[in-house]
Amino acid sequence: MNIYIANLSFDVNDADLNDLFGEYGDVSSTKVIMDKFSGKSRGFGFVEMPNSTEAKKAIGELNGVEYDGKVITVNEAKPRTDRPRNSGGNRNYGGGFNSKRY
DSSP states (O other), X not given: OEEEEESOOTTOOHHHHHHHHHTTSOOOEEEEEXXXXXXXXXXXXXXXXXXXXXXXXXXXXXXXXXXTTEEOEEEEOOOOOOOOOXXXXXXXXXXXXXOOOO
């Protein structure tokens, strides 16, 4: 089961999540999401646990608790949906393709 963790302290790393969720069972992967430009944490991450019973217990017991100075939100990750591309229309402000200026 893929678990989403929000409101993480910016100091939390992958190993911290592994330790935290490892208390509830086997953890197959952890990932704190980092900003691609600054390299700093974006304050959320994901944990993959193969046993759904252990994962649900971790979610139930960790959601709303304080971890590293912040109250975290923990729930089952939703599948990523395709976001629509920005179809902002004509960005030609002041005329279309065939407009003439005099």
